Amino acid sequence: MFFERPDAGETAVLVHVDFQDEQEREDPGEFLELVRSAGAEPATLLTGSRHRPDSRTFVGSGKVEELREAMAVHDAELVIFNHALSPSQERNLERELKCRVLDRTGLILDIFAQRARTHEGKLQVELAQLEYMSTRLVRGWTHLERQKGGIGLRGPGETQLETDRRLLRARIKAIHKRLDKVRSQRSQNRRARSRAEIPSVSLVGYTNAGKSTLFNALTESEVYAADQLFATLDPTLRRLEVVDVGPVVLADTVGFIRHLPHKLVEAFRATLQEAAEATLLVHVIDAADPDRDLNVTQVETVLDEIGALEVPTLKVMNKIDLLDSAPRIERDGEGLPEVVWLSAREGRGLELLGQALSERLAEDVIDVQLTLSPDQGRLRAGLHELGAVREEAFDDQGHVLLEVRLPRRDFLQLMARLGERPDDYLPGELQERPVWEG
Numbered sequence: 159m160f161f162e163r164p165d166a167g168e169t170a171v172l173v174h175v176d177f178q179d180e181q182e183r184e185d186p187g188e189f190l191e192l193v194r195s196a197g198a199e200p201a202t203l204l205t206g207s208r209h210r211p212d213s214r215t216f217v218g219s220g221k222v223e224e225l226r227e228a229m230a231v232h233d234a235e236l237v238i239f240n241h242a243l244s245p246s247q248e249r250n251l252e253r254e255l256k257c258r259v260l261d262r263t264g265l266i267l268d269i270f271a272q273r274a275r276t277h278e279g280k281l282q283v284e285l286a287q288l289e290y291m292s293t294r295l296v297r298g299w300t301h302l303e304r305q306k307g308g309i310g311l312r313g314p315g316e317t318q319l320e321t322d323r324r325l326l327r328a329r330i331k332a333i334h335k336r337l338d339k340v341r342s343q344r345s346q347n348r349r350a351r352s353r354a355e356i357p358s359v360s361l362v363g364y365t366n367a368g369k370s371t372l373f374n375a376l377t378e379s380e381v382y383a384a385d386q387l388f389a390t391l392d393p394t395l396r397r398l399e400v401v402d403v404g405p406v407v408l409a410d411t412v413g414f415i416r417h418l419p420h421k422l423v424e425a426f427r428a429t430l431q432e433a434a435e436a437t438l439l440v441h442v443i444d445a446a447d448p449d450r451d452l453n454v455t456q457v458e459t460v461l462d463e464i465g466a467l468e469v470p471t472l473k474v475m476n477k478i479d480l481l482d483s484a485p486r487i488e489r490d491g492e493g494l495p496e497v498v499w500l501s502a503r504e505g506r507g508l509e510l511l512g513q514a515l516s517e518r519l520a521e522d523v524i525d526v527q528l529t530l531s532p533d534q535g536r537l538r539a540g541l542h543e544l545g546a547v548r549e550e551a552f553d554d555q556g557h558v559l560l561e562v563r564l565p566r567r568d569f570l571q572l573m574a575r576l577g578e579r580p581d582d583y584l585p586g587e588l589q590e591r592p593v594w595e596g
Contacts, residue, residue, distance in 0.1 A: 170198040170236040171228045175217060176207040184262070185416065185449065189240040191366075192262075196269050201232035215254065216247045222254050229257060238265055242417070245294045263290060266415070278340050285333045292326050341431070357519050358407040359398070360433040362461065363442035364453035365413025368476040372442055372502035373410040376511070395432075400512065402520040403565060409436070414460045416453075423463055434466040438518055441473045445499065446480035472518055474511065475499045485510050494518060524569050528583055530558040540572045 172193060174186045186203065193200050204224060212218045216239065217225075225237060236258050237251070243261035251259045260268075267287050274280045361369045377396040398408045409432045423430070433439060441457065443450055461467045478485065478501045485507025488497040495514035500507025530538055538558055541547050546564035553559060573580045 168197070168199055168236070169201050169232060169234045170238050171201050171225060171232060171234045172203040172238050172240065173217065173221075173225065174203060174205050174240040175211075176205070177211075178209055184240045186240065188416065189262075192265055192269065193238060196265055197272070198236065198238065201234045202228055204228060211241070211247075214247065215250050216241065216243055222251070226255055229255065236260065248294060262417070266418075278337075281333050281337055281340070285330065285337065288326055288330050288333070292323070292330070356405055356407055357403065357437035358409065358432070358435070359438045359440055359515065359519075360409040360411055360436040361440050361442055362411055362433050362457060362466075363413060364444065364447075364457055365415050367413065367442045367444040367447075367453075368502050369413065369442045370410055372474065372476060372500075373408065375502050375505055375508055377408060400519060401516045402523050402563065403516055404568065406515070406519065409433070414457045416456045418456075418460055423460060430460075430464045430466070433461070434464050434469070436466070436469055438515070439466065439469050439471040440515075441471050442476050443473060444477050445475035445483070446477045470518065472514055473497045476502050479504050479506070487514055520565060523563060524566050524584070525563045526561075526584065528558075528560045528562060530560065532556045532558075534558075536576055537572075537578065540576065544568055544572065 170193060172189065174184065174189060186205070190200060190203070204221070206217060206221055208218070215222050228234070229237070234257070237255060238260045240262055242263050243251070243259070248259050248261065267283070267290060270283045271287065274283045361373055363369050373394065373396070377398055394410045396408050396410075398406045400406050411430065411433055439461075441454070443454060447453060458467060461469075472495060475497060478499050483499060485501070486499050487495050487510050488499075490496040495517050498507065498511045498514050500511055502508075528541075538560070541560065541562055541564075544564055546562045546568070547560055548563055549561040551559045570580055573583075
């Protein structure tokens with residue numbers, strides 16, 4: 159008798175295996191959070207240890223029997239593994255347990271499907287799901303696949319499978335085309351911001367590190383933020399005013415997670431490109447998480463995969479309220495802000511983050527003393543209009559002595575508008591510096 163898969167399951171038996179290889183290990187605590195985020199009810203967690211996965215069932219025959227008993231005791235209808243399973247392992251487990259089996263990748267995909275809100279986000283999730291399903295399609299048709307055979311013996315099973323595969327390929331191709339349009343639109347928007355010399359800042363970090371809470375605190379927005387994994391999936395862009403810099407585009411991106419499925423990284427490449435092409439990355443870290451160093455490594459792995467590891471980065475140690483620590487800025491050997499300690503939820507240390515953003519983004523700021531003659535009133539008025547005048551004085555000949563500080567791009571735009579030569583006003587060392595590009 160071939161097993162018919164049910165449509166859904168809520169009560170779940172969880173399986174976590176410890177391996178000797180550190181790279182293969184997963185966090186059982188994070189696994190429980192993932193399961194709860196998906197809406198499943200964890201009945202029990204079965205643990206074990208192995209040198210390597212069993213090629214047929216991942217856990218071996220003894221653990222499969224233990225699983226069968228646990229499912230009967232808890233009346234469970236779903237088994238979830240904290241590991242990536244091969245299609246054959248899933249198929250064998252489902253045949254043995256006569257229930258639906260889900261691996262870590264399928265679980266994360268399910269959460270992403272629940273969280274997607276925008277048209278783009280839904281397309282990206284669907285693409286990842288379809289590419290994941292394409293290798294597992296045979297599972298749902300085991301009762302038909304028995305009928306396939308050689309010439310003259312081909313039954314409806316093979317016909318159905320081929321039809322489904324063809325439909326999957328067609329849908330995947332259609333989604334790729336639509337996402338290409340999204341990538342093109344995003345690229346155009348980024349080029350427009352670059353031409354306007356508007357710097358962009360992308361918030362990145364491990365899921366549930368507090369990115370959306372920080373985003374809301376900085377921009378006074380109402381992006382959904384909750385103490386759960388992948389609370390934010392779709393990217394959100396807001397305008398932020400930074401001292402000495404002016405307008406900045408701030409982007410809140412999807413959170414990363416340990417062993418984030420490669421298909422998801424590929425599907426969300428258009429979204430993650432905001433991080434890859436940002437002027438500055440703000441890496442938000444849960445300072446109270448005992449695994450924070452490991453989480454930082456996982457985030458950097460994904461950033462490397464999308465080509466964003468070389469983007470200048472400012473680290474933010476969030477949730478200091480859980481550590482009873484004070485807000486502060488840590489600087490590198492050149493005196494630039496490197497780490498900001500704050501609490502986004504309590505709003506403590508936000509002014510330090512603003513200061514750090516100003517220093518990191520306004521590296522090409524003109525800070526100079528100018529002496530203007532009485533007939534250069536238009537230039538004086540323009541500098542005042544930009545809020546660039548720090549101090550002003552007059553000498554006996556009626557000259558205006560100004561101490562000004564402003565972004566180079568604003569100064570050059572003012573010079574162009576007035577038909578003045580910037581080199582006539584800047585010291586030699588400032589003339590040699592290249593014009594900053596966003």
